[in-house]
Amino acid sequence: MEIELNTAQKAARDEFKIFVDEHVAPFADEFDSKERIPDILIRTICERGYMGAMVPKEYGGKAVDALTWGLLCEEIGRGSASLVSLLTVHSMVSQTLAKWGNEEQRKKWLPKLATGESIGAFGLTEPEVGSDGKSVLTEAIADGNDHIVNGEKRWISFGQIADLFLILAQLQGKPTAFLIERNTEGFSAEPISGMLGFRSAMLAELNMNDCRIPSGNMVGNIGFGFSHVAGTALDHGRYCISWASLGLLQGCVNACLEYAGQRRQFGAFIKDHQLVQEMITEMAVHAKAARLMCYHAAYQKDRGDPSLIMETSMAKYFNSRVAVKAALNAVQIHGANGCSDRYPVARYLRDAKILEIIEGSNQMQQIIISQYTHQEHIKAKRQALIKELETGS
Amino acid sequence: MDGVSTLTNLVFEMNPERIMDEVRDFLGQFISNIDIDPDLNLFTSGLLNSLFAMQLVLYVEQNFGIQVTNEDLEPENFKSLSAIQGFIQKKSGETT
Numbered sequence: 001m002e003i004e005l006n007t008a009q010k011a012a013r014d015e016f017k018i019f020v021d022e023h024v025a026p027f028a029d030e031f032d033s034k035e036r037i038p039d040i041l042i043r044t045i046c047e048r049g050y051m052g053a054m055v056p057k058e059y060g061g062k063a064v065d066a067l068t069w070g071l072l073c074e075e076i077g078r079g080s081a082s083l084v085s086l087l088t089v090h091s092m093v094s095q096t097l098a099k100w101g102n103e104e105q106r107k108k109w110l111p112k113l114a115t116g117e118s119i120g121a122f123g124l125t126e127p128e129v130g131s132d133g134k135s136v137l138t139e140a141i142a143d144g145n146d147h148i149v150n151g152e153k154r155w156i157s158f159g160q161i162a163d164l165f166l167i168l169a170q171l172q173g174k175p176t177a178f179l180i181e182r183n184t185e186g187f188s189a190e191p192i193s194g195m196l197g198f199r200s201a202m203l204a205e206l207n208m209n210d211c212r213i214p215s216g217n218m219v220g221n222i223g224f225g226f227s228h229v230a231g232t233a234l235d236h237g238r239y240c241i242s243w244a245s246l247g248l249l250q251g252c253v254n255a256c257l258e259y260a261g262q263r264r265q266f267g268a269f270i271k272d273h274q275l276v277q278e279m280i281t282e283m284a285v286h287a288k289a290a291r292l293m294c295y296h297a298a299y300q301k302d303r304g305d306p307s308l309i310m311e312t313s314m315a316k317y318f319n320s321r322v323a324v325k326a327a328l329n330a331v332q333i334h335g336a337n338g339c340s341d342r343y344p345v346a347r348y349l350r351d352a353k354i355l356e357i358i359e360g361s362n363q364m365q366q367i368i369i370s371q372y373t374h375q376e377h378i379k380a381k382r383q384a385l386i387k388e389l390e391t392g393s
Numbered sequence: 394m395d396g397v398s399t400l401t402n403l404v405f406e407m408n409p410e411r412i413m414d415e416v417r418d419f420l421g422q423f424i425s426n427i428d429i430d431p432d433l434n435l436f437t438s439g440l441l442n443s444l445f446a447m448q449l450v451l452y453v454e455q456n457f458g459i460q461v462t463n464e465d466l467e468p469e470n471f472k473s474l475s476a477i478q479g480f481i482q483k484k485s486g487e488t489t
Contacts, residue, residue: 100462100463100466101463102463102464133443134443219463220463220466221463221466221467223468224466226443227436227443227446227447228446228447228450228466231443231444231446231447232447235444235447303455304451304454304455305451305455306419306448306449306451306452306455308451309444309447309448309451310444310448313444367442368442368444371442375422375423376422379421379422382421
């Protein structure tokens with residue numbers, strides 16, 4: 001296994017870094033206070049092909065490898081966690097359609113998603129349903145060649161501007177996925193403001209009131225909406241959030257190195273105070289570990305290895321946790337300055353907390369990772385027993 | 394399809410028992426009871442978590458060199474050890 005970037009990946013990373021330094025990081029606090037990503041920035045991202053970076057080439061995308069996509073999420077996450085959630089939810093739709101859409105759906109939607117002509121968003125969460133996603137209350141009823149959908153979705157990232165929503169509903173009492181276009185009669189999106197973090201992620205509450213959608217908008221089959229369709233979307237979402245957490249963490253490291261190298265107290269730069277060194281050391285080492293977890297998940301994602309699911313879950317869990325810790329310490333190092341809007345670290349802290357909640361809360365990850373660890377333990381014991389029997393020792 | 398997958402495919406194409414053993418071994422990572430009833434309904438058994446479905450898809454694709462598509466999303470293809478074995482055998486026949 002190689003853990004070094006190849007030439008193309010290094011070039012891509014450098015391009016992403018320059019883009020974020022020029023177009024994202026200097027303005028992220030403004031986006032945050034205005035609770036909006038400017039249209040012109042979204043258009044720029046579309047023009048650069050970032051929205052469709054992972055979409056297969058036959059549908060107009062760039063088909064970049066998982067590691068290159070991760071590098072994009074990391075760099076944008078360093079600049080603005082809200083903005084990386086645009087790439088996250090958009091690609092959750094495009095990647096899921098690429099896997100579970102039929103050819104007609106892929107031909108119809110993927111070229112538009114690849115260019116950003118259509119912006120995708122993912123509608124799972126509801127006012128009364130969060131982690132227990134398969135129990136959504138949104139309902140679809142077959143009516144001739146159509147389905148009639150009724151329900152509410154809440155906390156939908158970029159729901160204010162998305163054109164195409166991949167939503168989960170119950171059809172015949174079974175979780176089933178559908179595509180709903182924004183211009184569907186009976187569909188409306190109410191902006192949500194005043195969030196703790198991800199303030200410029202343009203969240204919305206979606207209302208579907210007798211939305212009539214063609215049966216061709218069903219993705220996958222009846223009953224497979226949560227286990228396979230949403231399962232694919234959420235796995236990809238966790239992958240993006242793992243890298244975004246790394247980006248935010250790296251942003252904390254950078255901000256602290258800059259600040260501690262300029263701020264003087266007791267006649268010395270605070271970078272030379274040992275208790276500050278402890279905090280910077282911890283976040284730098286965590287960044288290194290988080291990066292390795294991302295690289296490993298990327299390696300498994302490109303191989304299509306079943307372990308990808310758990311590697312991604314673990315990376316999301318670990319990286320979002322250490323991002324919160326780094327952001328807390330970054331504010332601490334910045335003191336009162338860190339509690340103000342003069343430095344980005346207060347925003348990092350607010351955004352980091354969201355990373356622990358979205359795409360499967362960290363408590364859900366803990367349950368799954370714990371089960372997995374037990375499985376691995378049992379597997380190792382069984383293999384040892386088989387080996388013992390085979391060798392007769 | 395890479396060389397390893399092709400080889401795997403050929404090895405198991407005509408051997409349902411070997412496919413069954415392979416899948417049973419994979420399921421054994423998730424279900425501690427090594428003697429899994431071939432007809433046990435995996436999705437209603439309560440023995441598996443929500444991430445298992447996608448792990449199974451990736452396993453089948455990687456180990457048997459077949460592509461699971463939207464048309465394959467039928468309960469009859471994945472509900473039990475026997476169903477998975479039959480599905481792999483059917484898909485292997487389509488791709489060779």
